[in-house]
Amino acid sequence: MEVESRKKMKKTHMGPKNTWEGFFKDKTHGGHRYSSEEFLAMEAREKLFHLDGGKTLLDFGCGSAELLTYYAPEYDQLLGVDFSPSMLGEASKRISQRKCNNIDLILADHETLWENLDSNFDRITAAGVIQYLTFQEIDDFIAKASEYLSTDGKIVFFDILDPRLYPLWKLGVFAPNAGLLKALYRVGCDFQSSILSALKNRPRNIYGFTHNPYKIQKIANKHDLEMRYIQSMYYEYKYHAIMGRVPEL
Ligand SMILES: C[S@@+](CC[C@H](N)C(=O)[O-])C[C@H]1O[C@@H](n2cnc3c(N)ncnc32)[C@H](O)[C@@H]1O
Known part of the structure; x- marks a missing residue:
């Protein structure tokens, strides 16, 4: 299988744990407003602007790597994580076609992901994914993500549904x-x-679920992260949450 042939591709859990995992198990695209490369490139450019640098990036819920392959030229090393085998199959094809040799993929979810990591990341991001997690799961995700975040790192959740x-x-x-x-x-x-x-x-x-930005902000603050939120450029009803450590005085 194409997915299995990917360099360092790891498989870390079996079978759907919840309805969303069942829903995505045979999906192959991230549901962007338009599927043209021109549109994906514009979306990625906006996201790269907010990611604002860093050398290593983890893309949680990377789907078929529609954005990740556009991030690749800007980073030394990238890791895509998703719980959908079909999405990762498409991601693997896309990564090969575009010769993005700096991307690895892992089949894992918000809980199993962490046991596979052995280094920190400058950017931990997720585009259009947080709406499939409950507030408790977001809380646990941010807690874990901040353990694997470089000192000046950022956690950036893109395109959260605004209630x-x-x-x-x-x-x-x-x-x-x-x-x-x-x-x-x-x-x-x-x-x-x-x-x-x-x-x-x-x-x-x-x-998926809508999440009030102030509730996400409260969770971020609980984990000693500052958060600002801004309107998504290409989706009128979504926002981005950008988090970083509170600077020490
Ligand atoms: C709407 S798609 C977005 C894909 C990609 N981020 C993009 O923008 O093209 C959401 C993705 O998140 C993945 N996903 C949702 N919940 C997840 C979870 N708990 N763990 C891992 N992947 C998840 C789905 O399988 C799907 O590929």
Whole structure:
């Protein structure tokens, strides 16, 4: 299998532990607004701006490496982590095609990841992933991530669903053809898909949970990290959370 052939590719857990792992087990793309390389390159450029340097990077929930391969030229060493074998299969192909020899991949989740690390990272990032974790899991993730963060390192969570804007986006408020009838139609479709997915015991869509930025900030502060949040450039209903250690006086 392509995934297995990847240099230093490690496998650290077996079988879906939760509904999200089941949901992603056969997915092959990260659900970006557009799948064109032109759009992915623009998204990656915005993210690289916020990552703001560093030499080593861990991308948690790297998916099919749609962003990771754009990060590669800017870093010495990168590690992509994901719990979906199909995503990592695509990632492996993409990494080979683009000859990104500085990327390793690990099949692991937010809990099993840490037991495979033997060095610190300058940047620990996740794009469009934190919405699949509960607040407790985010808390545990930040605690662990700060153990593996270089002194001047940063933890950067990109594209978290903002509970204040997501409902408006779902109603189509940001769409060019916004209107009351369209909004009612969307509510109806959403209701129908909620019922169907509840009956089938699977997630309603790829979007996951919304997380209030102030709650994430509280968790960050608890772990002695400062956090600022900013609006995502390409997704009106998402924000980025940028964390770093509080400087000593
Ligand atoms: C929406 S996709 C984004 C992929 C990638 N970051 C990107 O922007 O192209 C979310 C990814 O996170 C992974 N994921 C979600 N929860 C995870 C967890 N607890 N542990 C590891 N991977 C996870 C999924 O398998 C999926 O590949």
